[in-house]
Amino acid sequence: MAPLPRITAITVLAAAVLYVFTLDPSNMASLSRIAAIVVLAAAVLYVPVRRWAAGGVCESQARMDGKTVIITGANTGIGKVTARDMAERGARVILACRSLEKAEEAAKEIRNQTGNKNVVVHKLDLASLASVRQFAKVINDAEASLDVLINNAGVMGCPRWETEDGFEMQFGVNHLGHFLLTNLLLDLLKKSAPSRVVTVSSLGHAFTSGIDFDDINYEKDYDKGESYRRSKLANVLFSRELARRLEGTGVTSNSLHPGVIYTELHRYQEKLIHGAVGARFSKVANKIIEGFVGTFGKTMEEGAQTTICCAVAEEWQNTTGLYFSDCVPKEPSAAGKDDEAAARLWDVSERMVGLKS
Ligand SMILES: NC(=O)c1ccc[n+]([C@@H]2O[C@H](COP(=O)([O-])OP(=O)(O)OC[C@H]3O[C@@H](n4cnc5c(N)ncnc54)[C@H](OP(=O)(O)O)[C@@H]3O)[C@@H](O)[C@H]2O)c1
Ligand SMILES: *[C@@H]1O[C@H](CO)[C@@H](O)[C@H](O)[C@H]1NC(C)=O
Ligand SMILES: *[C@@H]1O[C@H](CO)[C@@H](O)[C@H](O)[C@H]1NC(C)=O
Numbered sequence: 001m002a003p004l005p006r007i008t009a010i011t012v013l014a015a016a017v018l019y020v021f022t023l024d025p026s027n028m029a030s031l032s033r034i035a036a037i038v039v040l041a042a043a044v045l046y047v048p049v050r051r052w053a054a055g056g057v058c059e060s061q062a063r064m065d066g067k068t069v070i071i072t073g074a075n076t077g078i079g080k081v082t083a084r085d086m087a088e089r090g091a092r093v094i095l096a097c098r099s100l101e102k103a104e105e106a107a108k109e110i111r112n113q114t115g116n117k118n119v120v121v122h123k124l125d126l127a128s129l130a131s132v133r134q135f136a137k138v139i140n141d142a143e144a145s146l147d148v149l150i151n152n153a154g155v156m157g158c159p160r161w162e163t164e165d166g167f168e169m170q171f172g173v174n175h176l177g178h179f180l181l182t183n184l185l186l187d188l189l190k191k192s193a194p195s196r197v198v199t200v201s202s203l204g205h206a207f208t209s210g211i212d213f214d215d216i217n218y219e220k221d222y223d224k225g226e227s228y229r230r231s232k233l234a235n236v237l238f239s240r241e242l243a244r245r246l247e248g249t250g251v252t253s254n255s256l257h258p259g260v261i262y263t264e265l266h267r268y269q270e271k272l273i274h275g276a277v278g279a280r281f282s283k284v285a286n287k288i289i290e291g292f293v294g295t296f297g298k299t300m301e302e303g304a305q306t307t308i309c310c311a312v313a314e315e316w317q318n319t320t321g322l323y324f325s326d327c328v329p330k331e332p333s334a335a336g337k338d339d340e341a342a343a344r345l346w347d348v349s350e351r352m353v354g355l356k357s
Contacts, residue, residue, distance in 0.1 A: 073153025
């Protein structure tokens with residue numbers, strides 16, 4: 001968003017909040033006075049708040065010539081920005097996407113913007129184990145090396161849909177699909193060491209108490225928000241356990257929170273709010289959230305920085321088993337450091353995706 005619409009959005013938002021929560025609407029004098037204060041406060045606070053929200057920047061100038069990078073869900077959002085950055089650094093970039101049409105569109109744009117012709121697309125639907133296996137076969141058969149695997153794709157807040165294999169969609173795509181994918185590419189990653197696995201999680205992982213191993217497929221009292229948070233906790237635990245298992249191989253594994261960014265990830269948001277505030281207010285509530293995230297949130301370029309750092313920065317070359325935010329390691333939640341749960345999740349996941357019977 002350009003600065004002017006942003007400031008307008010802040011003002012409208014703040015005025016709306018005040019109107020709803022604090023004002024006596026019969027007193028117009030107080031209304032205009034408060035409106036003036038809001039406008040002033042928004043103007044003064046805009047720059048510092050935005051600077052704070054922008055977060056860290058990946059300062060690394062590392063080149064990626066001769067290196068191969070796979071990014072899941074790279075046709076849009078922060079995955080696409082990450083793919084463009086890798087292409088700019090000279091990498092061979094593989095966009096792993098469920099829609100070949102959307103992926104080819106993105107690849108064309110990236111090739112054009114970066115002049116790097118080595119940007120290719122392959123079909124990967126994380127909601128299908130068969131598709132994950134097929135994708136991994138294509139990569140293992142054709143690619144001489146794999147230097148960075150970026151598990152970026154994600155789905156948030158959808159109804160209780162199921163994947164092709166009958167897994168609850170958010171856990172199935174965000175965690176299980178990436179779990180199988182990473183395992184099937186491990187030999188190639190080890191052969192290419194030093195190499196890196198980067199898993200895009202979320203701060204949302206900290207707002208759930210843990211994985212429910214008694215109802216891993218969320219059959220009971222499905223809560224779309226909680227399901228997303230658990231799947232993102234699974235990302236943190238998976239990344240940590242993977243790092244433990246890869247010790248000494250030269251392959252690192254880290255997870256991260258990219259920030260809050262207005263992307264297509266919010267495509268189910270209106271329905272989500274609909275449930276909370278009812279049909280009448282869901283449209284306006286959605287607009288307010290949209291304005292809020294669009295105003296104070298990161299741009300997609302800012303949102304991709306931590307992923308890029310974890311993928312290329314020399315200073316993190318030997319760093320593994322950590323959780324990043326704003327381009328530096330941060331503490332995950334207590335549940336995100338539960339090594340027993342991480343080991344158990346690994347075991348359960350292996351059975352679910354058929355790596356172990
Ligand atoms: N945006 C935020 O504020 C935020 C905050 C914290 C964490 N994150 C995480 O950041 C990552 C990227 O999110 P984003 O904001 O860039 O979202 P986005 O714009 O919605 O992009 C998500 C990508 O994942 C792909 N995807 C979804 N389901 C898939 C499937 N079954 N198989 C393969 N690909 C699939 C999408 O493909 P289609 O275009 O075909 O649907 C899209 O390319 C996610 O892991 C998300 O959890 C985002
Ligand atoms: C990108 O596309 C524009 C417009 O079609 C074209 O003029 C330009 O030469 C292209 N650049 C590259 C590097 O292909
Ligand atoms: C990482 O380890 C390698 C091999 O031991 C070493 O050459 C390199 O300097 C290390 N890099 C960092 C940033 O610690």
